[in-house]
Structures are given as structure tokens and as C-alpha cells.
Amino acid sequence: MAPPAWLPPLNSHPHYTLQVEASQTYFSIPRNFQRKPLGNSTVFFIRIQISVDFWKEDFLHRFPGLSLRETLPIKCNPSMDPEILAGSLRIWIQDLVPFSMSNCRGVQSPGGRGLSSDQLFDRISEFLLGLPSAPENAERRILPVLLKIEKSVVVPDEEFGSWVSWYEERKRIDPEFEKEYADAIARPRNEMELLDEATSLMACSSGASSSAVEELESVIHDGDKDVGSxxxxxxxxxxxxxxxxxxxxxxRLPCLHVYHGDCVVRWLRGSHVCPLCRYPLPTDD
Incomplete structure (x- = not known):
């Protein structure tokens, strides 16, 4: 099933931070794994949480764009074949994470400096390979691990406000939209879908034609007056x-949504779609 056209683009804003944290944790392990003979092997039961959140410039307000949770068991003998663990983990993360893993922080990043993706995977592998030898894990053959990858994107206040207003308007129109949105951002996105998101964003970034702006209706706001539906x-x-x-x-735009005159004219210089419903106005292209 194709993703909805309204999903926020995950890779189209240059200002972001990437935080990665790995920790041993404790959660329920499926019984079929507990009953399997392991020999000299250890099972790293890795739960990964990936999120992308869009933040207003004041960092006080957040809009969610992605919230994935997946679990991967990797069986290996850390002392005999550490490359199996490192290779499996790298392939899995690269397939699942829909953005670059460079310039990330966390996983004992020295001095708070950003790590390259190679450095990041080395640090995660070192952390995992050290777990079996820890005294508290002496009797454990199954090691649950939580890996959190969090991307925080800063967007201009106007764009942030338009997303929030659009979201609230969709909730008002459709009582099921909140659940639909939560389900949509909780599924993986492939490369083609990510490209479509960026293309859609660029298509919306061209401004409306001057004639379309000049023809906008100017009306007296009356909160009690019906206009069509x-x-x-x-x-x-x-x-x-x-x-x-x-x-x-x-x-008033053709879709009947209303804005302050100065605000909507400024908005339409950079985007030809309604901030609330994405109704397109003509462009000069």
C-alpha cells in the first residue's frame, strides 16, 4: 500500500541533530527463543526505536514525523565471530533507518563530537561485544538491548504552524485521522517513497503566480457565517x-480557508498550496 501523500518529508530540512543511544535493558523475550539450544552462542535480542520529530525554532513544540519499533535477534559467538554481529547489525540498520547516520551523537561520542556512520557502527558493535563478559551477564545467553535512534529536525515557525494547523483541521474533519496518522508514521518507508516525499515538497515550494495572488478574495471575517460547506x-x-x-x-483562498492578508501573501511567495489543506493555486511554471 502506498504511503499517504501528506506524510512529512524526513530528509528535506538541513538543520537537524541525530542522537543514538544503546543500552542493555530488560523486556519480555518470546518463549520460542528461550527454548532454543544455543551451544556456545549468544543471542543479542535488539529492539530498535527510530523517531523523527519536527521542532519549532524555540524547541518547545514538537510534531512527530516517524515512530518505528522493530526487533532483531542476532545469534553469534562474540569471541569467535564478532564480524557476524557487526555485519548483521549494520545491514539491518541501514535497511531500516530512512536517513543518513553520519554526524550523529551518543554511544560515548568523545567530547560531544559528531560521529561518522562507520564510527557509529564500530561503537555500537564494541558495546554489544562487551556485554557477554560483563559480570552481571555471566549466566545469561540471551541479552536484550535497546537501541534508540532519534532525529530532531528544526523547521521555520511558519512551516511548523502550518503543519500543526493542518493536522488539527484534519482531526476536526475526520475523527479517525489521528489514528490513521499514527499508523502511517509507524511503518517503514523505502527509498522510492522518500524520494516521492522530497519531490512532493519541492513541487509545493514554487510560489503562486502573481495573478493568482491578486485574485484572492478579500472578505470581512464573520465566525458565525456559513460559506458553502x-x-x-x-x-x-x-x-x-x-x-x-x-x-x-x-x-480567502478558493478552498475557503481564510488568513491574514499579509500572512497569506508572504506564504504564497514561497509555496502555492494552502497551508491547511494543500489546495494548489496556479503557478508561473
């Missing part, structure tokens, strides 16, 4: 997030 009942402009007062003049 919509109400002009917006309490705030989804671009600047400030209140829209009844009796004040606003700009």
Missing part, C-alpha cells in the same frame, strides 16, 4: 498563529 470560523491564522477577529478583513 465551510464556516469562516477560524479562531486564528494558521500561518502566524495569531487570533482572527470578527469584523476584520481577511484573505
Amino acid at each position: 465551510e464556516k469562516l470560523s477560524a479562531k486564528s491564522c494558521s500561518i502566524c498563529l495569531e487570533e482572527i477577529l470578527n469584523g476584520k478583513r481577511v484573505c
Whole structure:
């Protein structure tokens, strides 16, 4: 099933941080693994949590873009074939993580400096290979490990506000949307899907034509007045997030969503789609 067209693009913003943490933890292991004969081998039962969160520039407000949880058991003898552990882990992470693993922090990053992807995988492998020899693991042949990979993306306040307003509007229209969104960001995305996201974002980044902007309706805001199937009942402009007062003049797009005039004109210089519903306006292209 193709992913929804409205998923946030994971790789189209240059300002982000990448944090990686690995720790031994304790969670329920399936009984079929507990009953298998292991010989001299150890099973690293690795639970990976991958997230991408979009943050407003003040770092006080967050919008989720990805939340994956997968589990991988790797069986090996750490003292005899450590390369099996390192190789299996690397392939699995690279297949699952939908963004670059370079310039990451965590996993005992020296001095807080960012690690390359090769350095990162070396650190994770060193951590895992050291677990069987730890005194507390002397009698354990199955070692549960939690690996957290968290990407935090900073987006401009206007763009952040448009995503939040769009999300709240979709929830208002469709009571099932909140669950639908949570399900959509909890599934892996392949390379083609990620490329489609970036292409879709670039397609929206061209501004509306000057004639389309000049033809926008200017209306008096009345929160109690019906217009077709919509109400002009917006309490705030989804671009600047400030209140829209009844009796004040606003700009209305063809999709019937309303904004402060200055705000929507500024928005349409960089994007030709409605911030709330992604309705497209004509461009000069």
C-alpha cells in the first residue's frame, strides 16, 4: 500500500541533530527463543526505536514525523565471530533507518563530537561485544538491548504552524485521522517513497503566480457565517498563529480557508498550496 501523500518529508530540512543511544535493558523475550539450544552462542535480542520529530525554532513544540519499533535477534559467538554481529547489525540498520547516520551523537561520542556512520557502527558493535563478559551477564545467553535512534529536525515557525494547523483541521474533519496518522508514521518507508516525499515538497515550494495572488478574495471575517460547506470560523491564522477577529478583513483562498492578508501573501511567495489543506493555486511554471 502506498504511503499517504501528506506524510512529512524526513530528509528535506538541513538543520537537524541525530542522537543514538544503546543500552542493555530488560523486556519480555518470546518463549520460542528461550527454548532454543544455543551451544556456545549468544543471542543479542535488539529492539530498535527510530523517531523523527519536527521542532519549532524555540524547541518547545514538537510534531512527530516517524515512530518505528522493530526487533532483531542476532545469534553469534562474540569471541569467535564478532564480524557476524557487526555485519548483521549494520545491514539491518541501514535497511531500516530512512536517513543518513553520519554526524550523529551518543554511544560515548568523545567530547560531544559528531560521529561518522562507520564510527557509529564500530561503537555500537564494541558495546554489544562487551556485554557477554560483563559480570552481571555471566549466566545469561540471551541479552536484550535497546537501541534508540532519534532525529530532531528544526523547521521555520511558519512551516511548523502550518503543519500543526493542518493536522488539527484534519482531526476536526475526520475523527479517525489521528489514528490513521499514527499508523502511517509507524511503518517503514523505502527509498522510492522518500524520494516521492522530497519531490512532493519541492513541487509545493514554487510560489503562486502573481495573478493568482491578486485574485484572492478579500472578505470581512464573520465566525458565525456559513460559506458553502465551510464556516469562516477560524479562531486564528494558521500561518502566524495569531487570533482572527470578527469584523476584520481577511484573505480567502478558493478552498475557503481564510488568513491574514499579509500572512497569506508572504506564504504564497514561497509555496502555492494552502497551508491547511494543500489546495494548489496556479503557478508561473
